Amino acid sequence: MLTRKTSEPFWWLLFAAGGMVAALLVPVHLLVQGLAVPLGWTSISHARMLALAAQPLVKLYLFALIALPLYHWAHRFRFILEDLGLRGLRTPIALLSYGAAVLGTVATLWVLWRI
Amino acid sequence: MTVPRVERPGLYYPKLPATWWLRNANYFRFMLRELSSVFIALFLVVFLIQLHRLPQGPGAYAAYLETLRAPGWIIFHVLALAFALYHSVTWFNLTGVVQVVHLGERQVPPRLVVGASFALWAVVSVVLLWFLLRG
């Protein structure tokens, strides 16, 4: 693995970018897709969604929206566990958290690719 | 890497219990703030599944939307929204502290930086809403 000195800034930058994306964009998406649509306050047709998601720029946007906050999660999750005292397991925790975020990134790429 | 501490005889070494974050309100709020990332990530996974259903045709997509109507999912989303808002608020408050902005030689007071980020958030949210609800 990379040394701490070089790997930490890398993960931290991803964390910071993800946190910013999450703070700026996620509440609206959550409100619309998680509550407004299911509760029937509004609706977005399948056709419109598909047309939108097929645009390259929107794809890029969706990639950032989904992948970056995963690193934000991974970083914080890793430290929650450490702050709860699981210091002996630092390396496995880090591998697991960042590993999951990397997996999520690959999955996002794959999903977006197929639209 | 954990560096083991050499303990000297005679001294009493206190141990911090894993429940330290229950000791005061600030610690607790810190835990909630960190925990918000879990809800945000879960929501994004749900969103990703929705996108995954998209190319499978209107039927699959509608079925998926139907599951989201279940009360359990609604509760989850309400909670997730609360955490997401909490994240946004804490995030903007903290970035004002971290990001030093200079105008010429003078440092812009953090309060202004925080104010500006909240304003940015509002604008982005309105634009995004308009775009999503447009038709």
Add this chain to the structure above:
Amino acid sequence: MPGDDGYQHDLLVIGGGGAGLRAAIAAAEESNRLSIAVLSKVYPMRSHTVSAEGGTAAVMRENDSLDTHAKDTIFGSDFLADQDVVEVFVKEAPGEVIRLEHWGCPWSRDPDGRVSVRPFGGMTVNRTLYAADKTGFHMLHALFQTSLKYERITRYDEWFATSLLLEDGKVCGVTALNLHDGQMRPIVAKAVIMCTGGAGRIFPFTTNAAIKTGDGMALAYRAGVALKDMEFVQYHPTGLPGTGILITEAARGEGGHLKNKDGYRYLQDYGLGPPTDTPVHRKMELGPRDILSRCHIQEHQKGRTFDGPDGHYVHLDLRHLGEKLIDKNLPFVRELARNYVGIDPVHEPIPVRPVVHYMMGGISTDITGKTSLDGLYAAGEAACVSINGANRLGSNSLTELLVFGARAGRAAARHALERPTLRSNPLAQLASDERRRLDQRFLRADGREKIADIREEMQKAMESGCGIYRDRATMEGTCQTLRKLRERFAHISLADKDAIFNTELIAALELECTLDVAETVARSALAREESRGSHTRTDFPKRDDARFLKHSLAYRTPDGPRIEYLPATITRWPPEERKY
């Protein structure tokens, strides 16, 4: 920290305050062959220098000159300062404050980037550099942090020096108690510099920290060195009632007003007028401290001061300065007033009264910091090199720490380089003797006397006899009380018999030191039959140059101090009447 091979250094500095750290750094720069140690009863950054607020004086600007600084200092001292020493002092001061600037001290700045200077009591020109109103704090931390860079400086933090080790009339180290394990050890050195600070705690009501108990003065005194000019105790006119916490003179330098209970700027009644809106050097609130403190007492006698639960007080009014200036240049004053008397100086005047602040006297040294004892040096408030004479001007003492700390450091370094290596074996014996002495005295004894009682009675006696106004009868009473307290001290009993971090034992050792120092103050004061500077006698209200233009020297004898005299050095400024 050294290992089993003993505690041996070339140079040992006792005290980690401004003077001690400056001395250690000077020695380290003098030669890279020296092993240097700094021993302090508190971590260096806790030393009392940390509380100094107002500033430090040095000639920095074109409108100023070394001669004016010297003249102000000598005038302020009521001509008891040694003028040759003052000349060296003002000459080396600018270099020292600039050196400190190079070491990172965050001096307040003018818009063009130069260090700022502010007016201060008794000075004729703006020459007091400052770091807002936390000058001592910033100086001490800059010195301490800079000292960390020198690997040859070993530190003994939280070690208490209990005695000087002597061999053939030469100083060769100290015995010291390590608070962390309670062990007494000899620390051997070819030269020792005493930088242990002042002794304000011999009085009940002082701006001084708890650690200012005159230990180094007492140690030197017991080893046969004279304490010089001990009768001169400075009262600061503006301490908070109750706690004695200092409201810096800078508050007046910035334009604060002193008002009696009628809201009247009473200083104009005492020849300090006329009152003006903007501060004028050496007038009104910028008069010297001794005079301002006496005005307060007279005002009190006229019944024109306020009366509170903690005694009489007057008002220090800063309201007209405005919130912006107060926050920029006096933020600490605002913080202290808010916390300790619940008053916001932006909206209300601050209650203040005179309070013991500074010891002009101390271990007698020459211009290099050398004492009469071979191998012993002293600097800072613990020393009396004689720039302060009968009254110190505010902001001269921080400069004194730097100039004479550095001088003592260099002189002691040179001495250590010349002296052959010492053997430590017989000294170990001396250390165990010292341990036994303490054990017998404090830990095994089954006395009845309590530390707090003796301390309180001593402080009360000092206040009544050696306060702002003094006379023979009360001072004789004070001397008798002190003798009696010394006897009672022999029967002291300690509840704490533990070795580790025994703060009660430390308190007892400190009390023993304050008793010694208090006695030299009272006896020197009794013997000086005149009024000069801070020493004001109702029975001898005039300055008497014919009999007393000289320093007093207190030597230890079994029956208390013996007072001798040494003429003050006059070079270019013949004594004249001190009028403001």
Add this chain to the structure above:
Amino acid sequence: MTEETMTLEVTRYRPGHDREPRTESFTVPYRKDWVVLDALNHIKDRIDGTLSYRWSCRMGVCGSCGMMVNGVPKLTCAAFLRDYRPGPIRVGPLANFPVIRDLVIALDDFMEKLRRVKPWIIRAVEKPVADGEYLQTPAQLDAYKQFSMCINCMLCYAACPVYGLEPAFVGPAAIALAYRYNLDSRDEGYRLREPVLSEAVGVWECTFVGECSVVCPKGVDPAAAIQRSKLAGATDWLLSMIMPWGGRR
């Protein structure tokens, strides 16, 4: 007339006798203008001379008297009894530090960390004293001033759970001081301090709990110093990735 009183529950630990700290109660007179430190002094002078604690300036500037007051790190010379009425007040040694005795903690660990971050002005070429001061505008002074206000009172370490879990963590005050020198216009030592700050237990250890800044009695805001150091470190790293021939400064 009965005097008003207040109860202090003080943590005691006698090395060599106690295996663990225990609590002892003392009743002291209540005075409106007393701070917790005054109450402790009253106990030491009048009730139990064996109680050990540190203090000196009693004006909030020497940094010796930090203790846990009702579980919160405080300078006891600035914590007024009146704010804890009716009591009892719990007084303990600063959390997260080894206890030497009673209310006295060991801070040699911090002293060593402080030295490691090189808190002094580092210059490629020193300016001779004869050439006068370095010019520094008030704005340049303001840039670091806040971080130079640290009195080393250790309250921030007592408040930081990360330090509690990881004693090797360089910690809030030491990092704030390193940052203070990095920001000083007279200093050129960034490159030399950087390795200490970015090492295993340096800035990256901090999870931004932020309590260090909440308890700091001098408004130093070590949390900000640490996060800004992270940002600087990360920016540096990014630049060195993009331009391997040299980053900033």
